[in-house]
Amino acid sequence: IPAEESEDEAPAGEERTDTRLSEQDTAGGKQDGNKDRSKEGSVTEETDGDGQREGQEAEQPDRTPASSNKPRKKKKKRKTKKNSAGETVEDNDLEDIDSLLERIEDPGLAPQSQGGIITDSRPLLYVEHRNLNPENELKRYFGARAVLGDQRPRQRQRQYIRSMWLTAPKNTWPRYSKTGITMQLLDTRRGVQHFTFEHHREYQQVQFKFLDAVESMDPNNIVLLLQMNPYHVDSLLQLSDVCRMQEDQEMARDLIERALYSLECAFHPVFSLTSGTCRLDYRRPENRAFFLALFKHLMFLEKRGCPRTALEFCKLILSLDPENDPLCVLLLIDFLSLRAREYTFLTRLFQEWESHRNLSQLPNFAFSVPLAYFFLSQQEERPELERSQARERAARLIQLALIMFPSVLMPLLDHCSVQPDARVTSHPFFGLNAQISQSPALNQLTSLYVGRTHALWKDPAVMAWLEPQVHEVLRMVEARDALVQEAEHKRKIRYQSAPRNIYRHIILSEMKEATAALPLEVTSQPVMGFDPLPPLDSIVSYTRPERTSHPSNESTLSLFFRSLLPNFNLQGDIRHDGDDEAGAAQDLNQGVNRLMAAMRDMLANIQFQEPPRDDNPEGDGDWD
Numbered sequence: 001i002p003a004e005e006s007e008d009e010a011p012a013g014e015e016r017t018d019t020r021l022s023e024q025d026t027a028g029g030k031q032d033g034n035k036d037r038s039k040e041g042s043v044t045e046e047t048d049g050d051g052q053r054e055g056q057e058a059e060q061p062d063r064t065p066a067s068s069n070k071p072r073k074k075k076k077k078r079k080t081k082k083n084s085a086g087e088t089v090e091d092n093d094l095e096d097i098d099s100l101l102e103r104i105e106d107p108g109l110a111p112q113s114q115g116g117i118i119t120d121s122r123p124l125l126y127v128e129h130r131n132l133n134p135e136n137e138l139k140r141y142f143g144a145r146a147v148l149g150d151q152r153p154r155q156r157q158r159q160y161i162r163s164m165w166l167t168a169p170k171n172t173w174p175r176y177s178k179t180g181i182t183m184q185l186l187d188t189r190r191g192v193q194h195f196t197f198e199h200h201r202e203y204q205q206v207q208f209k210f211l212d213a214v215e216s217m218d219p220n221n222i223v224l225l226l227q228m229n230p231y232h233v234d235s236l237l238q239l240s241d242v243c244r245m246q247e248d249q250e251m252a253r254d255l256i257e258r259a260l261y262s263l264e265c266a267f268h269p270v271f272s273l274t275s276g277t278c279r280l281d282y283r284r285p286e287n288r289a290f291f292l293a294l295f296k297h298l299m300f301l302e303k304r305g306c307p308r309t310a311l312e313f314c315k316l317i318l319s320l321d322p323e324n325d326p327l328c329v330l331l332l333i334d335f336l337s338l339r340a341r342e343y344t345f346l347t348r349l350f351q352e353w354e355s356h357r358n359l360s361q362l363p364n365f366a367f368s369v370p371l372a373y374f375f376l377s378q379q380e381e382r383p384e385l386e387r388s389q390a391r392e393r394a395a396r397l398i399q400l401a402l403i404m405f406p407s408v409l410m411p412l413l414d415h416c417s418v419q420p421d422a423r424v425t426s427h428p429f430f431g432l433n434a435q436i437s438q439s440p441a442l443n444q445l446t447s448l449y450v451g452r453t454h455a456l457w458k459d460p461a462v463m464a465w466l467e468p469q470v471h472e473v474l475r476m477v478e479a480r481d482a483l484v485q486e487a488e489h490k491r492k493i494r495y496q497s498a499p500r501n502i503y504r505h506i507i508l509s510e511m512k513e514a515t516a517a518l519p520l521e522v523t524s525q526p527v528m529g530f531d532p533l534p535p536l537d538s539i540v541s542y543t544r545p546e547r548t549s550h551p552s553n554e555s556t557l558s559l560f561f562r563s564l565l566p567n568f569n570l571q572g573d574i575r576h577d578g579d580d581e582a583g584a585a586q587d588l589n590q591g592v593n594r595l596m597a598a599m600r601d602m603l604a605n606i607q608f609q610e611p612p613r614d615d616n617p618e619g620d621g622d623w624d
Helices: 005-011 014-025 036-051 051-059 066-079 091-112 134-142 144-150 151-157 201-215 219-228 235-244 249-264 285-304 307-320 330-339 343-357 363-377 382-405 406-415 422-426 431-437 439-459 462-477 484-495 500-509 558-562 581-605
Strands: 183-188 192-199 279-280
Touching: 134 144, 134 307, 144 462, 183 484, 192 201, 192 285, 201 219, 201 235, 219 235, 235 249, 235 285, 235 500, 249 285, 279 285, 279 307, 279 462, 285 307, 285 330, 285 500, 330 343, 330 363, 343 363, 363 382, 363 439, 363 462, 382 406, 382 462, 406 431, 406 439, 422 462, 439 462, 439 500, 558 581
Parallel strands: 192 279
Antiparallel strands: 183 192
């Protein structure tokens, strides 16, 4: 078997290779000899483990090379070889071990299917390492050869870069050295571990320089800072926004990945991405960069066409602070679940969190969950009973969503280029009044949902399912159903003002439909890409030193000389002791002397340029 085929088949058969490796361990003995013979031994073991290949090679013995027969005979001898305890390992025992390993590995393989039977036993926000790599998703779509191409030999050449879970380091990046960021474990409560990032003294100094560069409003200053400190996280985040505004998407994505790499190198040994029990407090400024880098990386992945990987990063962000959700990724997770066709996860999230989080009061969950149930009812491989139950739930939930949020329907149909019938158009329940009468906070949520997910509703099958549900809602409205009155009452009481994390999410998402609906108090203040809308109750561990100069107390003359000579300070060492007249007189003399010295320096540096000489010294030109 060629080595290339075995490499291509390795990602698909990870679980099977694990069982083969354990079979080698139980059989006892390490494989000795050169590398070629060890490769042939593993190949023959694959053929022994697979009955089909063994039969094919038995039918064609002449094609098998003679060199591969020797390790095969040795392998058969090793199966009855004594282990370290002195007991012989028989073939029956190996079969028992194989069956046990298959039983153990079955729950691990189950999440690949969307059945939802064994998946429910896992934590809701469980994150899988293999789903954090976008190359794995692209391989499923296009194949390993199309994705990797010529990258394999280049990957073997670099040996000094650490392998990471969040991002793949690149050869073009600067060599990593410790930046001054560390992670500390604060405490453990009820099985949940609370961590925080910390900035050392040298990193704090770089952070102060970065804030000065941001205030200068010149991106070149950030570039210069990154040349000296190539893994300063906030500089990478801010410069990524600058590159994205200049339509350099590749560089913007690369800078975000470098920021993630820098933060992952600082992880605490106990910090786990997959457990869902590690927490970071967004109120601490040191932790915000990790949230923002993950969110921006997620948005790049979604635009790149990797919704399954983006969903995994979204679950990771939510697991870091599920109670507060500082970036409000709950407004995004339904869209990624639908795009990745993870309908079972979305319905499970709704069922488990609806009781304590009221997810149905968010327009995105109110409309996306019935859409997920509809897609589940269209899957022919499911039993008919499950499909019918999903169809009933989809119809009931979409009716409740249309009653609760009638202002979503007409913009959604408009984005999908669908013309509703005359009854729907003329009815005041779904008309223009429904959009005008809603509060600004609700308008932001509905605009965000319509602008983000309208492409998922363009399916003709979805529109054919939606039409009878709209007519059923109109029948309930005309019959003055109690649900309609209750929903109207809820809309008036709730959605008075949006919390700060929703504004933060809208700013980061950059959906023009929702950004236009932001209130003036948000749009009037400057928003920085490295820390948009910081929390009002921030936990500050260190502060930026104040400037020592006090230009407000200076006279007009001293301000004039400061504009010429920035280092000039007329009031440099004045003592604030009004009783000491001698000291005051001395300070005045010192100030006058400094002023005279500054004037002498200024006059000495002035160079008068001679007027250009004319070629004709006679000067016969006219002065008129």
